[in-house]
Amino acid sequence: MSRALIEPMVGRYMRMPILGEECRVYFEEAGQGIPLVCLHTAGADSRQFRHMLCDEEITDRFRVLAFDMPWHGKSYPPQGWQEREYRLTTERYVASILAFCDALELDRPVVMGCSIGGRIVLQLAHAHGGRFRALIGLEAADFQAPWYDADWLHRADVHGGEVCAALISGLIAPQSPALYRHETLWQYMQSGPGVFKGDLYFYRVDADLRGKLGDIDTARCPLYLLTGEYDFSCTAEDTLRTAAGIPGTKVTIMEEIGHFPMSENPEQFRSYLLPVLEEIRAG
Amino acid sequence: MVELPSPCPPLEGKELWLQVDRQDQAMTNATDTARSEITLSARFESAIPARVNTDAHLVWRGRHLNTRCLIQIGKTTFLLRIVAGRVEERRTPLPLMASWDFAIRGSASAWHALWQAPPPPGWHDLFALSKRGEMRLEGDLHPLLAHLQYFKDVLSLPRTGAES
Numbered sequence: 176m177s178r179a180l181i182e183p184m185v186g187r188y189m190r191m192p193i194l195g196e197e198c199r200v201y202f203e204e205a206g207q208g209i210p211l212v213c214l215h216t217a218g219a220d221s222r223q224f225r226h227m228l229c230d231e232e233i234t235d236r237f238r239v240l241a242f243d244m245p246w247h248g249k250s251y252p253p254q255g256w257q258e259r260e261y262r263l264t265t266e267r268y269v270a271s272i273l274a275f276c277d278a279l280e281l282d283r284p285v286v287m288g289c290s291i292g293g294r295i296v297l298q299l300a301h302a303h304g305g306r307f308r309a310l311i312g313l314e315a316a317d318f319q320a321p322w323y324d325a326d327w328l329h330r331a332d333v334h335g336g337e338v339c340a341a342l343i344s345g346l347i348a349p350q351s352p353a354l355y356r357h358e359t360l361w362q363y364m365q366s367g368p369g370v371f372k373g374d375l376y377f378y379r380v381d382a383d384l385r386g387k388l389g390d391i392d393t394a395r396c397p398l399y400l401l402t403g404e405y406d407f408s409c410t411a412e413d414t415l416r417t418a419a420g421i422p423g424t425k426v427t428i429m430e431e432i433g434h435f436p437m438s439e440n441p442e443q444f445r446s447y448l449l450p451v452l453e454e455i456r457a458g
Numbered sequence: 459m460v461e462l463p464s465p466c467p468p469l470e471g472k473e474l475w476l477q478v479d480r481q482d483q484a485m486t487n488a489t490d491t492a493r494s495e496i497t498l499s500a501r502f503e504s505a506i507p508a509r510v511n512t513d514a515h516l517v518w519r520g521r522h523l524n525t526r527c528l529i530q531i532g533k534t535t536f537l538l539r540i541v542a543g544r545v546e547e548r549r550t551p552l553p554l555m556a557s558w559d560f561a562i563r564g565s566a567s568a569w570h571a572l573w574q575a576p577p578p579p580g581w582h583d584l585f586a587l588s589k590r591g592e593m594r595l596e597g598d599l600h601p602l603l604a605h606l607q608y609f610k611d612v613l614s615l616p617r618t619g620a621e622s
Binding site for chain 1: 606
C-alpha cells in the first residue's frame with residue numbers, strides 16, 4: 176500500500192432496550208437504498224461484513240448495516256452480566272434484531288444472517304415475515320447435528336480463544352485466501368469467555384426448528400438460502416432438507432466456500448450474493 | 459432378539475461366477491487398501507517428525523505441550539512422544555505395554571482424502587471426518603483440545619506436495 180485509505184463505512188454506538196435491559200450496541204453502516212441488516216455468526220462480530228460494507232456494487236443500492244450483538248465485538252453485555260451465564264435464546268435474539276430495526280426506523284429491511292444468523296432468519300420468516308422485504312440465510316438450516324462437545328469452549332484450563340478458533344478453522348474452505356482465513360479466526364480468538372458457547376445454546380438447544388417452518392409465506396417475504404460446500408457444520412444437505420420443507424425457497428450451494436462466506440472468501444461470495452440482491456431490488 | 463441370517467442356497471452357473479468375481483474384487487480391494495496404507499504411512503513418516511521439528515514457529519506454538527499420542531492410519535499405528543512442541547519419538551509398531559494420552563484413529567480413506575490438495579468437502583478436517591464416522595478421537599482429549607490448531611497443522615503436513 177502506497178498511501179493511507181479511509182474506508183467508507185461509519186461506526187456508531189446506539190443505546191436501546193432489549194428485553195427490558197439497557198444495551199449499548201455498536202453498528203457499522205455504509206450505502207443508501209434498501210436497508211440490509213447483516214447478522215454475524217456465533218462467537219464473532221460485525222467485522223465479518225467489512226467487505227460488503229466497502230463494495231460499491233452493493234452500497235450503491237443498499238444501506239448495509241451490521242451490528243455487534245450484545246456480548247459481542249464492541250457491544251458490551253448489559254449491566255449485571257457477571258452474575259449469570261450467558262445463554263442466547265430465540266426470544267433474546269429476535270428481540271435484539273427487532274429492537275435494532277425499530278430503533279433505526281428501518282422500513283421493511285432485508286435481513287441476512289449467517290450460521291446462528293441463518294437459523295434466526297428462518298425464525299423471522301416464520302414469525303415476522305411481514306416485517307421484511309426479503310430474508311437471506313447463509314449456512315442456514317432448521318437443525319444440524321452437533322460435531323463436538325461445546326463444554327470445551329469455556330473452561331479455565333483451555334484457552335477459549337484458541338480452542339474456539341481451532342475448532343471452527345475446519346469450517347473454512349481450503350481455497351479461502353490465507354489473509355481472510357486468519358481474519359476470521361482472529362474474530363473467534365477475540366470473543367469473550369463463554370460467548371461462543373452461550374450462542375450455541377440457541378443453536379443446539381433452544382432453536383430446533385424442524386417441523387415448525389411449514390407456514391412460511393415466501394410469496395410475501397422471499398427467502399434465499401446459500402450454503403458453502405465446505406461447511407460440514409451446516410451441510411448442503413441440511414440446507415436442502417430445510418428448503419424442501421418451505422415452498423418457494425431459493426437455494427444455492429456455493430463452491431469453494433465454507434461456513435463464513437462473507438468473511439473467508441468475499442470475492443467468491445459476492446459472485447453468489449450479487450444476483451440475489453439484484454433480484455430482491457428488482458422485486 | 460437377534461434375527462439370524464437365512465442359510466444361502468447353493469450357487470450355480472452365472473451366480474457362482476459372480477460370487478467368485480466378488481471375492482476377487484474383495485481381495486483386490488484388500489490389497490489396494492494395504493498398499494494405500496503403506497503409501498499413507500510412508501507419507502506420514504516422511505513429514506513427521508522432521509517437518510515439525512524444523513518448523514521453529516510450530517514448535518514454539520507447542521512449547522507448553524508434553525504428551526504421548528497414538529495416530530492410527532487404517533490398521534497402522536504410530537506412537538508419538540511430544541516434548542515442548544518437538545516430536546521426540548515416533549514408534550511403529552507400538553512397543554509392548556505402550557500407553558498414551560489420546561488417540562486419533564482414522565481410516566485409510568480418511569487420511570487419503572485429508573492429504574489431498576485441496577481435500578474434498580466433508581473430508582477436509584479432523585472433525586469433518588469424525589462427524590462422518592471416518593475418524594475417532596479417544597482418550598484424555600485435554601492435550602489435544604488445548605493445542606488443537608497445533609495438532610491440525612501437524613497432521614496436515616503430509617498434504618504438502620500432494621498433487622492437485
